[in-house]
Amino acid sequence: MNGAEEAPRQQRAKPDPPGYFEGESMTRRRAFTIAAQGLGGIAGAAIILPAVGFAVAPIFHRGKERWEAVGPTGDFVEDTYRQVVFTETEGIGDAGKTTAYVRMSSKELDEEPGKFVAVSNRCVHLGCPVRFVEAAGNFICPCHGGVYDFQGKRIGGPPVRPLDQFQTRVRGGQVEIGPRYSVTSQMEPVRARDPGEFTGGIWEYLYPPRPSTFPPP
Amino acid sequence: MPKLPTLKIPDAVVPPPLRKPPKPGAAGEPKGDAPADLKTSPPPSKTDGDRLLDQAKDAPADVLAWVDQRTGASGFLTGMLYRKVPKGTNWFYTLGSATLFAFIVQATTGVFLAMFYTPSATQAYASISHINNDVPLGALVHGMHKWGSSVMVILIFLHMGRTFFFGAYKYPRELNWVIGVVLLILTMTMAFTGYLLPFDQRSFWASIVGININGTGPVVGPYLSDFLRAGPELGATTLSRFYAIHMLLVPGAIIALIGAHMYLVVKLGTTAPPWVKADKPKVAAPVAQLDAGVESNGASPNGASRS
Numbered sequence: 001m002n003g004a005e006e007a008p009r010q011q012r013a014k015p016d017p018p019g020y021f022e023g024e025s026m027t028r029r030r031a032f033t034i035a036a037q038g039l040g041g042i043a044g045a046a047i048i049l050p051a052v053g054f055a056v057a058p059i060f061h062r063g064k065e066r067w068e069a070v071g072p073t074g075d076f077v078e079d080t081y082r083q084v085v086f087t088e089t090e091g092i093g094d095a096g097k098t099t100a101y102v103r104m105s106s107k108e109l110d111e112e113p114g115k116f117v118a119v120s121n122r123c124v125h126l127g128c129p130v131r132f133v134e135a136a137g138n139f140i141c142p143c144h145g146g147v148y149d150f151q152g153k154r155i156g157g158p159p160v161r162p163l164d165q166f167q168t169r170v171r172g173g174q175v176e177i178g179p180r181y182s183v184t185s186q187m188e189p190v191r192a193r194d195p196g197e198f199t200g201g202i203w204e205y206l207y208p209p210r211p212s213t214f215p216p217p
Numbered sequence: 218m219p220k221l222p223t224l225k226i227p228d229a230v231v232p233p234p235l236r237k238p239p240k241p242g243a244a245g246e247p248k249g250d251a252p253a254d255l256k257t258s259p260p261p262s263k264t265d266g267d268r269l270l271d272q273a274k275d276a277p278a279d280v281l282a283w284v285d286q287r288t289g290a291s292g293f294l295t296g297m298l299y300r301k302v303p304k305g306t307n308w309f310y311t312l313g314s315a316t317l318f319a320f321i322v323q324a325t326t327g328v329f330l331a332m333f334y335t336p337s338a339t340q341a342y343a344s345i346s347h348i349n350n351d352v353p354l355g356a357l358v359h360g361m362h363k364w365g366s367s368v369m370v371i372l373i374f375l376h377m378g379r380t381f382f383f384g385a386y387k388y389p390r391e392l393n394w395v396i397g398v399v400l401l402i403l404t405m406t407m408a409f410t411g412y413l414l415p416f417d418q419r420s421f422w423a424s425i426v427g428i429n430i431n432g433t434g435p436v437v438g439p440y441l442s443d444f445l446r447a448g449p450e451l452g453a454t455t456l457s458r459f460y461a462i463h464m465l466l467v468p469g470a471i472i473a474l475i476g477a478h479m480y481l482v483v484k485l486g487t488t489a490p491p492w493v494k495a496d497k498p499k500v501a502a503p504v505a506q507l508d509a510g511v512e513s514n515g516a517s518p519n520g521a522s523r524s
Contacts, residue, residue, distance in 0.1 A: 058447040058454070059440050091453040092338035095421060127425045192449065194432040194442055206435040212449040 060211050069174040078106045081132045119152045120164040127195040161199045179214035189216035232282045305493035312376035319369035326362040336460035338453040341416035385488045393481040410463040
């Protein structure tokens, strides 16, 4: 450095801090600061992380598959729907019930014979309940005028895809209704999506399937 | 505009050494004849009762002085309560306080509603009917909370509009605008989560629609919906979740941010409305008018009054 000018200042230099030794890589104060903050961070994380995990856990949890009998096979025909009410979410009483429109699969619509089709009444626009109008053969939503054809395909209004469906099976002569799934505009089954979310093509990536839903049939 | 009388702090709460002495001859003890001689006619000595009365009169001031000595609050409070506001300050400037008042109403009525409300999917509706139909004044408190939420949302938007149109968001107050926007979002969160709590048909379907709208956000939307519902469908835990968010999580954040918001308002001061012209810079009085550091009498050169 400046040599002669710096010399007097060096004489008045502060004494070494306590614990100083020749060749130390960091001061004792700094080491303790880092250690204390690190420990505090670990202690904080030990509280925060489980709490956050507790709150977001339902995203990754899939409930038990639930099947409910809704009537003997003879109750359902090919050319119209029969309305059934069953429990989709347990533990909240009537609020957990939902409505499906059930019929036999139809040869005219190129569906696999001998199966049962259960169409959800949840409008895929925003989730209002749609109604099957016998005279028109259409599903109509009261909220924003969504219209679906006999199969549940959108033919008018704001909905973004066909109506959701439920898996069905026959056990002991009874039709049973199982987990919900969504369909693309080509009626290919995909994992259940919430109303308002498109299905098929690039939308499968923009609205990715959620771990809380069941695989499609 | 008539000049309003300035606020005077009553003598009862001012410690004796700080009290303003009465102007000579103006107030205070009535002037009688001057005593001829203190020796021949001394003033009446005080009885114990008089002394106790004097102490009692000073008690409020003593208590405040005791607190102030330990907190130093008076300096902060005087600075906050007697701070200068710019010329042109008008009724529009009360919208922020009005929003704060609406929040206080919500907090107070909310605490009392929580005493009767049951956040359970099977009992929530019955507990709200109980509040509205059986509890004395229950319908009033519930009504204040229900309509008050709309009032708060309206007021917060009016306050935001005032800030925007008066240009009060500009330097150095940008951070306060940002805090205000976060407060707006939190208020909307309160309105959204509170709507489900009565658990009737309207709130049930409104929440479903709200969660579904939220789910249309690409990529994260569906997961956010699952987080809000605590599952793929609206269920029993959804209500508890909304209840916890509504009365524990968000109110704490709102109170903390209101504190920060008001700290910045006091720290930075408020702005004048845009139509008020800035004062001409005051010209320093010529040195010749100063006599030994004492300012001469009369108005200052540019005619500005000193108030």
